[in-house]
Amino acid sequence: MPSDKTKRAKIVAGNWKMNGTAAALAELSKLGAVLPLAPPRVVICPPAPLLFRATQAGSPFGIQIGAQDCHSENAGAFTGDISAEMIADTGATHVILGHSERRDAHHETDMEVRCKVERAWAAGLTAIVCIGETAQEREAANTLDIIGGQLAGSLPDGVTAENTVVAYEPIWAIGTGLVPSFDQIIEVHDFIRQRLTRRYGQATAQMIPLLYGGSVKPDNAAMIFQAENVDGALVGGASLKAVDFAPIIAALAAS
Ligand code: 13P
Secondary structure, eight states, X not given: OOOHHHHSOOEEEEEOOSOOOGGGGHHHHHHHHTOXXXXXXXXXXXXXXXXXXXXXXXXXXXXXXXXSOOOSSSSSSOTTOOOHHHHHHTTOOEEEESOXXXXXXXXXXXXXXXXXXXHHHHTTOEEEEEEOOOHHHHHTTOHHHHHHHHHHHHOXXXXXXXXXXXXXXXXXXXXXXXXXXXXXXXXXHHHHHHHHHHHHOHHHHTTSOEEEESSOOTTTHHHHHTSTTOOEEEESGGGSSHHHHHHHHHHHHHO
């Protein structure tokens, strides 16, 4: 019998963070030209001003587009914010929510993230919900408690394999070149699957894609993708250039 892993969607998402102007969209056609024959789902999350143009640049290649955040309300006096409905209106299909950089710099709480997830779903977007521990929390052996708490607080009821992707990003691994050991990645991803199973039931939980994020590079991607409960990656720095991102996509396609 095939393992559940083979039945789940494989996804590579690139988080461009606050990098890139229109010239960067040329990377999408470079990437499109070298995608494997049966590619995983590829989602590029550029800065908001590029969303609409990115959907146009990505669509000939089946590259989907996501935003990096949305507001928890649909409209109103929220200067500088964008709503899930506006994101969907650009043709984007995904939105990253609860990234550690937003939890940290914008003091986003689990409760706010949960409200944003519900808005994203209402707009028809798939939420890529990020969780992860700090270095201090890991050193104090609190990783699983932190992850469990973030999952419980950030995810609403009603999660399905179509509307939600969970990304485990240890904060100390983001942009540092540090990556957890293979055993640590397995431990956290297995734990996430168990918690999702307890809350949403086996049939749903076994199909929810789980991504690893934090210093994923062409030379470590294949190792990371071997973990039973890793269904892809959320990639920062290495997603900016097609020459770096393409081998990560190829490694997932081959896994
Ligand atoms: P890096 O791949 O640059 O470590 O960033 C990871 C990340 O934060 C993706 O959301």
